[in-house]
Amino acid sequence: MKVLYDHQSFTGVSYGGVSRYFFELMRSFAKRSDIEFELSLRLSNNEYLDQTSFSRHLRYRSLAQVRNAHRIASVLNRLYSLQRVKAGKFDIFHPTYYHRYFLNAIGSKPFVLTFHDATSERYGKQYPEVGEGLYDLKKQLMRRADCIISVSEFSKQEILRFFPVEPEKIKVIHLGTTLGESLPASETLAAPLEAPYLLYVGKRGLYKNFDGFFRAIQPVLYxxxxxxxICAGGGVFSQDEQALFHAAGLVNRVHYRPANDTSLIALYRHARAFVFPSLNEGFGIPVLEAYSSGCPVVLSNRSSLPEVGGDAALYFDPEDDDSIAGAVERVLTDDALQADLRRKGTERLRNFSCDQTARQTLEVYQSLH
Known part of the structure; x- marks a missing residue:
């Protein structure tokens, strides 16, 4: 059996959850003899693909800052992917994002669509930049798809809430993480800061609720x-964020760190706690990353996070400042609780793995072949 993946999530994106998901799928499949795959990609600066032999794309890092470079790469990649779809040398097509370019060319070949979250449906009116215009496109793709993979039970319920899809067409397959597998737990990594710190990971805007989280923990910091x-990844602080830190008198105690796998492991391992105040997550990979690094986890009680976190996290209401501050204060001051969360996180992680995700995805492909 041969699966064709397309270019979409690897174009113009160096890092990101969706491209990581497809990268890990292909990396798992590369170890198996019962599946072949092709990634139709010509131009990409994706960092994950640098580690592999299964993609023969060209990198354009020196041109990445040139105006319209990503747009041109996207057009060329789409033309190439369309060519590969029309060639028909595959059994299953699995596009890596939501675009309809292939619909008229795919014929009767089965295709699988992965649905990550309903952020654009939930928050499109409130935050148009999350992709308000994607609804009709997603609906069209879901209607034609032979199977929809949802990354959580929560996301499956979101599909059924927002889209006219039969429940039996949706298969829930949880994600995994390989963060930390390349570094043994015994290997010492220097602490990124000599002082104790809380860790926040990823983007900070809109429904990620960073501003609300920072407001809530100011009394704790005082x-x-x-x-x-420490805020890892998600881009350097904006002027508005810096003004927020200045106004609170905490500008010297809030730090930005860029994030690659090695630096992330060090950040998780040495943090007093990882805090995830998001209002909406389709899955929440950073929860597993924290578990894999032995970091106590404090989570929003919304969306998929309780499904992923299980009994290995401390939860708070992300729209209640006292609830956030109380949970953070508890984990900071209770050594027994910290140790319990670390132990439970290690146990909880056993329920999730990238190879398990790949194995269940292969079962979906086989059911359609």
Whole structure:
């Protein structure tokens, strides 16, 4: 059996959850003899693909800052992917994002669509930049898809809430993480900061609720004058964020760190706690990353996060400042609770793996072949 993946999530994106998901799928399949795959990609600066032999794309890092470079790469990649779809040398097609370019060319070949979250459906009116215009496109793709993979039970319910899809067409397959597999737990990594710190990971805008989280923990930071906050990834601080930190008198205790796998492991391992205040997550890979690094986890009680976190996290209401501050204060001051969360996180992680995700995805492909 041969699966064709397309270019979409690898174009113009160096890092990101969706491209990581497809990269890990292909990396798992590359170890198996019962499946072949092709990635139809010509131009990409995706960092994950640098580690592999299964993609023969060209990198254009020196041109990445040139105006319209990503747009041109996207057009060329789409033309190439369309050519590969029309060639028909595959059994299953699995596009890596939501675009209809292939619909008229795919004929009767089965295709699988992965649905990550309903952020654009939930928050499109409130935050148009999350992709308000995607609804009709998603609906068209879901109607034609032979199977829809949902990354959580929560996301499956979101599909059924927003789209006219039969429940039996949706297969829930949880994600995994390989963060930390390349570094043994015994290997010492230097602490990114000598002072104790809370860790926040990923984008900070809109429904990610970073501003609300920062407002809520200000009293905690004032009560613990040696405590810092590190934000990993998600881009450097904006002027508005810097003004927020200045106004709180905490500008010297909030730090930005770029994130690659090695730096992330060090950040998780040395943090007093990882805090995830998001209002909406389709899955929430950072929860598993924290578990894999032995970091206590404090989570929003919304969307898929309780499904992923299970009993290995401390939960709060992300729209209640006292609830956030209370949960953070508890984990900071209770050593027994920290140890319990670390132990439970290690146990919880056993329920999730990238090879398991790949195995269940292969079962979906086989059911359609």
């Amino acid at each position: 009560r613990h004058p040696d405590l810092h906050l």
